[in-house]
Amino acid sequence: MVDLGIKFCGVKFANPTVLASGILGVTASSLKNVILNGAGGVTTKSIWLEEHKGHRNPTMFGTENYFINAVGLSDAGIEKAISETFPEYNDEKPAPIIASIVAGKIDDFGLLAEKISECDPDIIEVNISCPNVESEFGKPFACVVTDAAAVTKVVRARTKKPVIIKLSPNVSNIGEIAKACMAAGADGFCAVNTFGPGLAIDINTRMPILTNKVGGISGPGIKPLAVKCVYDVFKATGAPIVGTGGVLTGEDVVEMMMVGARLVGMGTMVYYRGVEGFKKVVVEVEEWCEKNGVKNLEEIIGTVKI
Amino acid sequence: MEGKKFDTKPVTIRIKKIIKESDTVNTYVFEYPLGAKPGQFVMMWIPGVDEKPISVAYDDGKEFWLTVCNVGPATAALFEMKEGDFVGIRGPFGTYYKIDDGDHLALVAGGYGAAPMYFVALEALKKNCKVEFLIGARSKDFVLYTKKILGLHGVNLHISTNDGSMGFTGLVTNLLEDVILDVEKKDEKIDKVFTCGPEMMMKFVGDIAWKNGIDCYVSVEKYMKCGVGVCGQCAVDSTGVLACRQGSVMKYNYVRKLSEFGKYHRDAQGKKIYFGDKK
Numbered sequence: 001m002v003d004l005g006i007k008f009c010g011v012k013f014a015n016p017t018v019l020a021s022g023i024l025g026v027t028a029s030s031l032k033n034v035i036l037n038g039a040g041g042v043t044t045k046s047i048w049l050e051e052h053k054g055h056r057n058p059t060m061f062g063t064e065n066y067f068i069n070a071v072g073l074s075d076a077g078i079e080k081a082i083s084e085t086f087p088e089y090n091d092e093k094p095a096p097i098i099a100s101i102v103a104g105k106i107d108d109f110g111l112l113a114e115k116i117s118e119c120d121p122d123i124i125e126v127n128i129s130c131p132n133v134e135s136e137f138g139k140p141f142a143c144v145v146t147d148a149a150a151v152t153k154v155v156r157a158r159t160k161k162p163v164i165i166k167l168s169p170n171v172s173n174i175g176e177i178a179k180a181c182m183a184a185g186a187d188g189f190c191a192v193n194t195f196g197p198g199l200a201i202d203i204n205t206r207m208p209i210l211t212n213k214v215g216g217i218s219g220p221g222i223k224p225l226a227v228k229c230v231y232d233v234f235k236a237t238g239a240p241i242v243g244t245g246g247v248l249t250g251e252d253v254v255e256m257m258m259v260g261a262r263l264v265g266m267g268t269m270v271y272y273r274g275v276e277g278f279k280k281v282v283v284e285v286e287e288w289c290e291k292n293g294v295k296n297l298e299e300i301i302g303t304v305k306i
Numbered sequence: 307m308e309g310k311k312f313d314t315k316p317v318t319i320r321i322k323k324i325i326k327e328s329d330t331v332n333t334y335v336f337e338y339p340l341g342a343k344p345g346q347f348v349m350m351w352i353p354g355v356d357e358k359p360i361s362v363a364y365d366d367g368k369e370f371w372l373t374v375c376n377v378g379p380a381t382a383a384l385f386e387m388k389e390g391d392f393v394g395i396r397g398p399f400g401t402y403y404k405i406d407d408g409d410h411l412a413l414v415a416g417g418y419g420a421a422p423m424y425f426v427a428l429e430a431l432k433k434n435c436k437v438e439f440l441i442g443a444r445s446k447d448f449v450l451y452t453k454k455i456l457g458l459h460g461v462n463l464h465i466s467t468n469d470g471s472m473g474f475t476g477l478v479t480n481l482l483e484d485v486i487l488d489v490e491k492k493d494e495k496i497d498k499v500f501t502c503g504p505e506m507m508m509k510f511v512g513d514i515a516w517k518n519g520i521d522c523y524v525s526v527e528k529y530m531k532c533g534v535g536v537c538g539q540c541a542v543d544s545t546g547v548l549a550c551r552q553g554s555v556m557k558y559n560y561v562r563k564l565s566e567f568g569k570y571h572r573d574a575q576g577k578k579i580y581f582g583d584k585k
């Protein structure tokens with residue numbers, strides 16, 4: 001018997017797989033369905049203080065190798081989280097839930113953190129790294145050391161819940177940013193958000209396919225880049241990390257954990273394997289452990305020989 | 307991985323022909339081997355404007371049709387387009403109406419639902435089915451596809467309008483009850499009911515089929531962004547089932563237990579909109 005359980009910031013997860021923010025995270029029933037399909041935990045779609053319109057469609061498409069999206073962080077606002085999403089999820093609470101929050105101004109993160117804490121999530125994930133709302137909000141906070149630290153500090157001051165920062169891979173030194181967030185009171189990280197942004201053109205019309213023109217890249221093509229980011233953040237901080245980016249299989253999960261991830265986020269995986277993919281990935285992790293004499297998953301975290 | 311092809315980038319193709327069905331409805335004809343089954347939908351990109359889910363109204367492997375109602379900004383922009391213009395297509399996506407050989411089917415359509423149901427009827431005839439085709443509308447101006455349906459040998463067309471301007475006066479649900487009885491009088495029975503139209507209509511149709519012990523399949527049409535089971539926008543309460551993946555065509559036995567069906571849908575931000583409420 002392999003013990004797939006993982007403790008992350010004091011929260012017990014039955015297995016290391018976590019639904020990444022922005023995928024299948026619009027409603028409580030959808031989040032619960034993801035747990036039913038095998039995930040160890042879920043992350044909500046990023047929640048704003050007020051209702052926020054996203055970009056017009058096309059907001060995403062996939063290929064064999066990558067997925068591109070510019071949903072633009074559409075959300076009904078914190079009121080829906082308070083009145084609907086969290087009460088409905090917590091009513092049965094099949095597994096830990098991570099609340100992702102997002103704001104355009106540093107100060108708004110504080111109020112959001114306070115309000116979302118009342119919803120009793122297990123962990124708060126601070127999304128400062130979305131690459132596809134730049135036209136609206138400018139460079140993501142996660143791309144500037146002082147901004148990343150400032151947001152972390154504001155959130156830390158307003159909640160007792162564990163706080164993890166969702167980092168951007170689109171920086172020259174992700175370790176430095178992670179260190180600054182730790183100094184400002186972060187408990188851990190989710191690394192990473194989507195890459196780019198990228199641009200995809202329809203050559204018949206000579207137009208960008210996404211209405212937002214550019215979009216963040218996720219899926220299998222980004223995996224080695226994401227693995228390197230997780231390695232860098234772990235080396236710089238040793239903090240608990242939700243390793244995210246291009247993970248599709250049990251072996252990908254193991255790889256992420258070896259470079260330092262305690263939990264492993266999956267989003268685009270559901271495009272390639274369906275929501276039932278969570279169950280399959282967990283079985284694959286278990287099989288790998290059995291074959292390799294690993295009794296407890298904690299044994300492999302950060303064990304890369306480099 | 308599961309041996310599927312994962313390319314869902316829109317394919318841009320030219321509008322070959324535009325057929326005016328009514329003042330507010332057009333059919334767009336494309337020469338392209340889409341390979342859709344009846345009940346499936348595509349995401350239709352109006353370049354620079356938006357991309358919306360539309361059901362396939364016909365597909366013979368070489369050509370397919372989309373029949374669209376002009377109801378808002380995206381569809382209005384489509385109505386400005388001309389033959390020869392490019393639109394983008396992703397798909398086909400979703401489940402479809404499964405047709406068994408020799409079945410006696412009742413197809414119940416409301417609004418643009420007549421178009422995908424026409425596609426069902428064509429396939430049903432290939433499988434030696436008997437088809438009762440029911441269309442319900444407010445008035446005769448909203449009854450679509452009648453000429454095409456009357457041209458099908460082996461299909462009985464039944465029409466109801468609320469104002470009596472065409473066919474039976476009243477609701478299509480009453481008409482369905484009559485049709486079920488008429489068929490029974492001939493010592494036959496309706497094997498399945500397939501329905502596509504406004505959600506409240508489908509709910510009442512489903513309930514009638516349920517009461518009569520007839521298998522019924524409905525098209526669960528929720529706000530869709532990705533069409534491929536990623537964004538979660540189309541998740542239906544209270545099971546979280548995805549209308550774009552496990553639907554849109556689902557068995558009414560299951561759908562009737564969904565707490566959301568026939569009560570509310572959600573907008574692009576995920577906010578509930580109750581049927582009957584103003585937009």
Ligand SMILES: Cc1cc2nc3c(=O)[nH]c(=O)nc-3n(C[C@H](O)[C@H](O)[C@H](O)COP(=O)(O)OP(=O)(O)OC[C@H]3O[C@@H](n4cnc5c(N)ncnc54)[C@H](O)[C@@H]3O)c2cc1C
Pocket residue numbers: 347356357358359360361362373374375376377378379380381382418421526527528529530531554585
């Ligand atoms: C599976 C499916 C199949 C459909 N098939 C057809 C069809 O064959 N012919 C046809 O005319 N229409 C069809 N529709 C409805 C069509 O998608 C909407 O009428 C269209 O999106 C309206 O966009 P708009 O900008 O013109 O109007 P808006 O004013 O933006 O919307 C009008 C109404 O359309 C619905 N709608 C808008 N956007 C979406 C969306 N992204 N997904 C789902 N519903 C939306 C909402 O209920 C909204 O209140 C289908 C919808 C679904 C989900």
Ligand SMILES: Cc1cc2nc3c(=O)[nH]c(=O)nc-3n(C[C@H](O)[C@H](O)[C@H](O)COP(=O)(O)O)c2cc1C
Pocket residue numbers: 020021022023045046060067069071073100127130166192193194217218219220222244245246247265266267268269536537
């Ligand atoms: C459609 C889509 C929507 C996303 N929305 C969000 C979001 O709201 N908040 C966020 O922090 N990340 C969002 N992301 C990023 C993912 O959470 C994840 O970090 C990224 O996709 C890389 O992981 P993956 O390759 O497993 O998808 C989104 C990604 C996709 C594909």
Ligand code: FES
Pocket residue numbers: 529530531532533534535536537538539540541548549550551
């Ligand atoms: S439309 Fe995105 S999951 Fe169904």
